[in-house]
Amino acid sequence: MVHAVHKLPKKHKLLILGLLSAMVAIALIPSEKATASRDHDKSALEVGKRYELPLNVGEQQSELTELSEAPANIAEPVVPEATQYDFKDHQVRNGDSLAVIFKRAGYSAQTLHKLVNTNAETRKLTKIHPGEVLSFASDEQGELLQLKYVLSKTDTLLISRTDEGNYATRIESKEIETVEKSAGGEIKSSFWTAGITAGLSERQIMNFAHIFGWDVDFANDIRKGDRFTLIYESHFVDGEEIGTGKIIAAEFINQGERYTAVRHSDGDFYTPEGRSMKKAFLRAPVDFKYISSNFNPRRLHPVTGRVSAHRGIDYAARTGTPVVSAGNGKVIKSGYNRLNGNYVFIQHGSQYVTKYLHLHKRHVKQGQKVKQGQKIGTVGATGRVTGAHLHYEFLVNGVHRNPRTVKLPKSQPLPAAELTTFKPLAQQMLAKLERNRELMLALNN
Template sequence: MITKSFKNIPKPHKWMISSIAAFLCFLFLFPSEPVSAYRNTASTLEVGKRYDLAVNFDNLPINEFSGLEELNEVRSFTVKKGDNLAIIFKRAGLTPQDTYHVSKAGDDASKLLRMKPGQNLDLEIDKSGKLISLKYPYSTTDTLVIEHDANDNFVSKVQSKKVDTRLNYAQGEIVSSFWNAGREANLSDNQIMSLAGIFGWDIDFALGIRAGDQFYVTFEEHYIDGEFIENGNIVAAQFVNQGDSYTAVRYTDGNYYTAEGRSMRKSFLRAPVNFRYISSNFNPKRFHPIQKRVRPHNGTDYRASTGTPVVASGDGKVTHSAYNKYNGNYVFIQHPNGIVTKYLHFSKRKVKKGQRVKQGQVIGLVGSTGMSQAPHLHYEFLVAGVHRNPRTVSLPKAEPIAAKEKSKFMVLANQAMTQLDNNKRIMLSMTY
């Protein structure tokens, strides 16, 4: 057996030394030269018997094993609320200088300013405490990598995984509610809301849905290395509401159009908030529940949870963003053609007076400030100073698809609708 102590030998090399010793034993027991050359030696060895082998490790040059470096430690840190790069580096035992050099590692390094709680930061640190590299997977497909270049300076780059996009299909028929029908069709919550958003200018999803209404959807699914990652955009859809059929196709500009190229959008949204239900409709003769007297209700109350985002129903300029004891936190927006929209009872306002906003931009959060009994949005729609019912007022359409894009869109739309119809026929044949 090997009798020399390993005490003074570095741990990473012990396995190599043991292997060398074992190999030397093998040479003695099983020589590769003709047996006659070692006849005298072989005759003195017995198979199965262990023999001591004197090996002088004191003169063994350790630097011959310098290529067997220990692996650097990789430590993963989860971003907590209030964390920034400096705080995380301090937890890792790194210096403010490390923070500075990493933050100056190039344009991509600015992504570290947008870290969110729950995300991870992987730091490779050597035994001397020096930062070797950083990896920050900020999405399912993209990872920020910061490492040393040839001049030992930190540089940044983004590594992206290839995403495979496939198309899937779903359809449903409404029995009790649109939401339940979407769930039955295996659509995600976001897909259900997206579908309502696409057709929300033409269909009243609060009060206009009926049992027997149907929807058909072609949508993207994203895969990485054959593994499902997330749902993508709705590519094409059809909704049959009370016998009327509406179709929508997504174009490369991110907007939805009818199969003929007319915009699905109107100049204004019917409902500027994702609501649970309408708690009070437009009613010029409503009995006020707090003031206990008949007082016109010049808008629509959309009941929703506190903190639910409220968006601008159309492009315009903020004329009021303030608070009073009646409206609570409120925002008024002036739009073209003499139209004004009003939003009352916010828990928090997100825009300032004089600011220009775009349709769909968040302007506040649902609350119950001012004269309000429960969290909701009170929404008013005025035309030339006259209050109109925001749920029934005629809304002008947005611009159709650009003329120069029309022919390209029609090719895409025909393909999308043909695919949607084929899927409908396949599903129908499987039913019978």
Template sequence: MTQFIQRLPRQHKVVISIVLGALLLLILLPSEQASASRNTTTAEHLKPGKRYSLDIPTAADVSADNYVTPVMSTATRPQAPTTPEQAEPADTLRWQSYEVRSGDSLARIFNRIGLSPQQLHRVTQAEDANILLRIHPGDSINFGLDATGELAQLTYSLSDVETLLITADESGAFTSSRELKDVEIRYGFATATINSSFWNAGVQAGLTQGQIMNLAELFGWDIDFVMDIRPGDNFSVLYEQRYIDGNYAGSGRIVAAEFINQGDKFQAVRHDNGSYYKPDGSNMRQAFIRAPVAFNRVSSDFNPRRVHPVTGQVRPHNGIDYAAATGTPVMAAGDGRVVRSGYNELNGNYIFIQHGERYMTKYLHLNRRDVQQGARVRQGQRIGTVGATGRVTGPHLHYEFLVDGVHRNPRTVDLPAAESLPAGQMAAFTQVVQQRLAQIEHQRRVMLAMSDD
């Protein structure tokens, strides 16, 4: 290359030298941008402890084409809260209501809604979720789904005042809670005179079936509602009425009642402890109920000189026959232990119950026996059903009551009472009694005045 240049004419060598010199000059001279850059403060001129301003381009200097979104480093990115929170507010969810069908299981319902087995598993891990394993046909389950179709909340009504809520938090786990509605208590009143039957009078007074049975249970220790009811008897009842959000939600407990049976007045008032007492503080509950079957009709009374309907012989009838349809439940008259449970040709299926040392009750001609010898039973517990086994003419319960081994009339025998209200509570209870009985008397006069108009 050097030899080639040396052979060139002198003028050519001069031109080449000029061109190379110009190129070298262009390379060595800085551009305008480089000069501007050098005019800014460089690292070699920075002094510790002194603040320097930075030239930040304005929005007008930055075009949309060359703008890059700044990325926040992991070290400076705000962390999500560690406390689990509800994934999505309930009012933003898409709700689906499902009515339980016969044969449905929770797994089948989740499949129909379109929810995965994994979601079902997470739901069942929540406290109280086992309640959902006891669903019944006709129950409603509400599913709240988020925007992605995932389950965020499930609600299930436990009663007219209580709802089970199972809610997902941000981690995907489910927790349970219960929502209670405020219940306003008002009082209702019913009164009636018995013309044909106690049941019919209760219906005409506007009582529900449950209230009629509760009233019979309340006075069932003093009155045999099968044998003792007479035309002209009357009753008055003060009971709770429940209202939710201003709407009637059903009747509640009896708070006070009065029953006049064959001229005898019986009164009962509910105490805060849940028991009912007479105005003098004695317990309405006694050791035995008068009748071990629901009130119906009686075909034979206690009669030691009765003529037997099958043999025609005069044989003592040391008990009461309660005529009722086969299958009618028979209840234990009191707490005790089953000492005999068997069958023989005369009594058919029978059960004997020992109550302490002095008392025994016998139940004969049962269709079936639900308790075995040696079992402990509670007052009012079902022990069998009415039948027509043994030497009988039709389905009925033969009931006997023995005191110290001697047959006594179950309707009239003096029964041991339960524990009375403690003396220290009598002053406060007396005020409640006066208030409740005054309410009954006032309502009775109002209704009497209305009937006279």
């Protein structure tokens, strides 16, 4: 190209040179911003001070903003639901073991071993019972994906295979709905029979008796015509009643005297006035079956046939039935003789002593401190007796008193601050008990 330029006429060479000079000059002209930057008075700048530099990052900033606002498309691990698979149920038969069930379901012994040893939850499978059901779900290769095992009416154990080939567990729990229900009745033969007739469970009957156990001896004091009513919790799952909960309030009319108890937030029961139902002494120190003799200062002894004082109450019960301390105290005697058999005497403060005779076994020693309701021995037939029973005596200042009727120390009331919240609740419960009692009367008439 240089050789061709040399062959041009001189006029053309000058024209080309002028055009090249103009193009170079235009290229060297600075931009407005660069001129402004150069024209800045450098003498006005201070050494060590920071100054902002104008940068044209509008487009880049816009792109960054769009990127940051874009949703992160990151997949989270999904825990498979039991309903996503086709489950096959296998009911546990008599004589079945897990190995037999897994083999019947088409899974290897290695799968069983790995699954059962995953954690404490999976080891519950080793305690299966006939009639229970294990539900299995498999993949296309026939390998175990999930297993369901119903633990209770509310909880189901779900075992799932992970992506790594291990097993993970979780408990699926159904929501429990709790509602208040009421029941009541009139005693015609026994409190136990009346309670069953009213639809109460054995546990509810015993809990009811325990609430009033400081005021009423349910072995001796119950009479035909006595009435009871209670409000209690009932639990439902999917509309089906699965069981009962706590007693909320209860009333017992015994020989014309009314006893009322309301559950407080501390779990204990109190009278509507706020006094604890718990007192210094229980009326009966044993869960009774029937009574062989009442308090009678002059009676014929069943062995000798002679008139001898019977300064207490005999509670007939099977040998081995637990006997508990009627109150807090200290064991002052624990021994054996040919008349009383195995016996325990307990001092309660300075005024009261309780005695427990004819025990099969003694569970406390002399000098030991005991709490109310603590097991001190078991019913037996040791000493001069004709059958297994507990002979129980109650002494006040050294004088024998009838354990059924002796006046006991009053219980402590709730603190004033708690009474302000308890009493309104108690009144609500009293109104409900009253309505229930009226309904029971109307149904029986």
